[in-house]
Amino acid sequence: MKSKLTTLEDAVRRVPSGSSIALGGSILRRQPMAFVREMIRQGKRDLTIFGYPCGLATDMLAGVGAVKRVEAVYTGLFQFGMSYNFRHAVENGELEIKDYPEVAQAARYQAAAMNIDFIVTKDLLGTGMAKYNPEDIVEMVSPFTGEKYHAVKAAKTDFTILHEYVADEYGNVQWPDHWDADDLDMLMAKASKRLIVTVEKIVPHNQITSQPNRTFIPHSWVEAVIEVPFGAHPAPCDAFYDEDDAHMEIYQSLSREPGRWRKEYAEKYIYGPKDHWEYLDTSLTPSRMARLIVR
Amino acid sequence: MAFYTCNELMAAATARELRDNELGFIGVGTDGRAYTLAVGIPMVAARLAQLSHAPNFTIFWNNLLSPKLDEIPPYLTQDYLTKWPCAFQPVTCEDKNEMLASERFDVSFDSAPQIDRFGNMNITAIGDYKKPKVRLVGCLAQPDHFAFVKRPIILTDLKRRTFIEKVDFITSVGYLDGGDSRIRAGLRPYGPWKVITDKCILNFDNENKEMQLESLHPGVTLEEVLDHMGFRPRIPEKIATTMEPTKEQVRVIRESIDPNHSLLRA
Numbered sequence: 153m154k155s156k157l158t159t160l161e162d163a164v165r166r167v168p169s170g171s172s173i174a175l176g177g178s179i180l181r182r183q184p185m186a187f188v189r190e191m192i193r194q195g196k197r198d199l200t201i202f203g204y205p206c207g208l209a210t211d212m213l214a215g216v217g218a219v220k221r222v223e224a225v226y227t228g229l230f231q232f233g234m235s236y237n238f239r240h241a242v243e244n245g246e247l248e249i250k251d252y253p254e255v256a257q258a259a260r261y262q263a264a265a266m267n268i269d270f271i272v273t274k275d276l277l278g279t280g281m282a283k284y285n286p287e288d289i290v291e292m293v294s295p296f297t298g299e300k301y302h303a304v305k306a307a308k309t310d311f312t313i314l315h316e317y318v319a320d321e322y323g324n325v326q327w328p329d330h331w332d333a334d335d336l337d338m339l340m341a342k343a344s345k346r347l348i349v350t351v352e353k354i355v356p357h358n359q360i361t362s363q364p365n366r367t368f369i370p371h372s373w374v375e376a377v378i379e380v381p382f383g384a385h386p387a388p389c390d391a392f393y394d395e396d397d398a399h400m401e402i403y404q405s406l407s408r409e410p411g412r413w414r415k416e417y418a419e420k421y422i423y424g425p426k427d428h429w430e431y432l433d434t435s436l437t438p439s440r441m442a443r444l445i446v447r
Numbered sequence: 448m449a450f451y452t453c454n455e456l457m458a459a460a461t462a463r464e465l466r467d468n469e470l471g472f473i474g475v476g477t478d479g480r481a482y483t484l485a486v487g488i489p490m491v492a493a494r495l496a497q498l499s500h501a502p503n504f505t506i507f508w509n510n511l512l513s514p515k516l517d518e519i520p521p522y523l524t525q526d527y528l529t530k531w532p533c534a535f536q537p538v539t540c541e542d543k544n545e546m547l548a549s550e551r552f553d554v555s556f557d558s559a560p561q562i563d564r565f566g567n568m569n570i571t572a573i574g575d576y577k578k579p580k581v582r583l584v585g586c587l588a589q590p591d592h593f594a595f596v597k598r599p600i601i602l603t604d605l606k607r608r609t610f611i612e613k614v615d616f617i618t619s620v621g622y623l624d625g626g627d628s629r630i631r632a633g634l635r636p637y638g639p640w641k642v643i644t645d646k647c648i649l650n651f652d653n654e655n656k657e658m659q660l661e662s663l664h665p666g667v668t669l670e671e672v673l674d675h676m677g678f679r680p681r682i683p684e685k686i687a688t689t690m691e692p693t694k695e696q697v698r699v700i701r702e703s704i705d706p707n708h709s710l711l712r713a
Contacts (some may be wrong), residue, residue, distance in 0.1 A: 205585075225585055225586050226585040226586065231523070232478065239581075245578040253591050254540070254587060259544075274595075274633065277620065278623050278634060281590070283617075332509075332510055332529045333536070333538045333539055333540070339540075
């Protein structure tokens with residue numbers, strides 16, 4: 153095994169503008185926010201984002217005009233409301249969207265993991281999603297029973313970016329005691345071509361080998377691993393810290409008006425800090441951090 | 448003054464539709480009223496059902512199968528979700544999707560800003576799909592609920608702009624164009640079961656699969672209901688009145704199920 157440790161700046165430099173990227177996590181939980189802020193600082197553009205439910209990461213990228221297309225089951229911010237940056241971009245015709253329901257979207261990652269071109273599903277029959285996307289959703293009949301299905305394209309992407317709990321320097325990623333896996337991170341990892349993982353903490357290799365059944369992403373799938381504490385902030389990382397609701401309220405109040413978020417939020421929290429450490433100094437105080445940490 | 452709120456009446460009415468030993472799916476609601484309709488009322492209804500006629504009714508919510516509904520957390524922030532006691536917390540979403548596709552769910556709870564005469568729903572886009580007037584949240588698993596769940600229950604406020612002749616975009620297929628068109632499209636012979644609103648309850652007639660009035664909430668007139676709909680539903684000769692929640696149900700909701708108003712909050 154070889155060390156895959158690197159810096160956030162180096163890992164982001166590997167992802168060119170125009171790439172298709174699967175973003176892990178779900179809505180808020182474990183969104184790779186530090187990675188996304190660095191992508192924005194490096195000026196990445198024309199991105200195609202694949203998600204399961206998309207949320208804060210996609211909204212931020214859409215807010216700076218970096219997204220060309222989104223393929224997901226949802227884009228929103230759950231208890232904090234609509235995803236306004238994303239929404240404005242779609243309503244202005246600047247962002248193309250391909251909507252899929254959950255069973256179909258998960259199947260598309262499954263197909264990519266199996267290295268096949270397409271997979272079949274029954275949850276698009278009669279829907280607008282199928283009607284408006286005839287390139288990627290094609291009606292067919294079962295050669296065995298004659299029943300109707302849709303063939304849907306595999307979700308193959310250039311890169312997969314995940315934010316997780318702990319890993320060793322080789323990229324063996326493990327679960328903590330309690331976690332909330334309401335996402336497709338493990339499947340997205342299996343389906344990836346080039347997988348970059350940020351984690352809350354790099355742990356000694358012998359901690360991994362003493363409990364190998366906790367490893368859900370093994371080193372052989374991983375291209376790069378980076379230690380980024382509070383890497384999902386202001387979204388939560390289950391088992392580490394909760395959502396920063398005060399920060400999210402600021403985010404939402406500024407993103408409701410197009411233009412204002414870019415000037416007041418993006419300048420202060422994304423472009424202003426030169427790296428993730430300066431971001432933490434800008435957005436968190438020690439007492440706030442202590443309150444967000446979960447035990 | 449009634450001794451109950453409209454949300455409490457909707458929760459009690461929803462509870463009556465739940466049967467013992469059934470499994471229900473509760474989805475995600477984004478903010479405010481949508482959250483109360485999609486998450487809050489179903490959660491209260493599930494617990495009310497457990498406490499009366501359906502002690503073995505259980506739910507799948509977020510990533511939790513059979514969370515303890517006598518220990519609903521005071522806030523639904525991430526850490527409360529992570530640690531809410533439950534029977535099963537799968538290590539990937541694929542399990543839930545496979546449970547849906549293999550038709551293991553009896554009921555689901557769904558809400559939308561647009562719904563038509565045949566129970567088709569739109570949570571994706573208002574106006575032109577490619578350049579919408581209002582972009583909504585997308586799909587989530589709602590199309591899966593309508594494709595694979597036996598009796599999806601719709602919870603939506605009665606509004607003229609919500610109940611319209613034809614939805615702008617079909618996210619979730621109800622009875623499509625009515626009659627047997629849903630079956631002809633290749634879907635299972637399920638489809639939406641009831642529509643529980645803030646003014647009345649509607650269902651779908653057996654033959655045409657058209658929306659029809661079932662009962663008016665106490666104090667609501669037929670005129671008022673028709674005023675709040677963009678199409679005229681079928682009206683039966685005799686219209687029932689929706690049962691009020693009992694005093695005991697209201698007490699249990701306020702004292703033990705939802706003392707912080709975190710569920711019935713908007």
